[in-house]
Amino acid sequence: MTRRARPGSGTPWFAVALGVSLAVVLGFLVLPVLAIFVNTSPARLVASLGESESIEALKLSLETTVIAIVIIVIVGTPAAFLLATRSFPGKSIVLTLVELPLVLPPAVAGIGLLAALVILAVTFVYNLSAVFVTPTPSDVASPEPLDPVPLDSPQPAEAPPP
Numbered sequence: 001m002t003r004r005a006r007p008g009s010g011t012p013w014f015a016v017a018l019g020v021s022l023a024v025v026l027g028f029l030v031l032p033v034l035a036i037f038v039n040t041s042p043a044r045l046v047a048s049l050g051e052s053e054s055i056e057a058l059k060l061s062l063e064t065t066v067i068a069i070v071i072i073v074i075v076g077t078p079a080a081f082l083l084a085t086r087s088f089p090g091k092s093i094v095l096t097l098v099e100l101p102l103v104l105p106p107a108v109a110g111i112g113l114l115a116a117l118v119i120l121a122v123t124f125v126y127n128l129s130a131v132f133v134t135p136t137p138s139d140v141a142s143p144e145p146l147d148p149v150p151l152d153s154p155q156p157a158e159a160p161p162p
Helices: 012-039 042-048 052-085 091-103 106-132 137-141
Strands: none
Touching: 012 042, 052 091
C-alpha cells in the first residue's frame, strides 16, 4: 500500500502561509489580553473588582450564564439527543438551521437577533395597547380616518367654515 503525501507538504510556501496564519490568529487572541495588563497594573485590576460597576457587570454575567445553562440543559440537551440518535424527514434542514449561527459573523447574527426582537417587541406593544385602549361608544359610532401626514411635518391649516 502506498502512502499519499499530504497536500502542500512538499512546498515551503505552504509552511510559511500556515505559520503566518497561525501568527495572525494568535495575535487576535493574545493582543487584547496583553493590552489589559500593559495599560493597567494587576493591583489596579484587583482593586477595580470592588467598584459598583464591576460588581454589577459580574452579577449580570453570572445571571445570564445561569439562565443560558438552564435553557441549554432543559431545551438543548434533549434536542441534541434527538438530532444525534434519530432519523426523521427534514433532519438535514434542521441540522443546517442549528449550525447556521456558528458560521455567521457575530455582527450579522446580532443584527438578525435585534431585528427579530424588535419585531416581537413592536407586535407585543401593539397587541398590549389594543387590550388596554378601549374604544368609547362615540369612537365606534363615528370613527375618524387616520391622518396620513407624518407627525414631524407641519400640519395644514384648517379651512375656514363655508
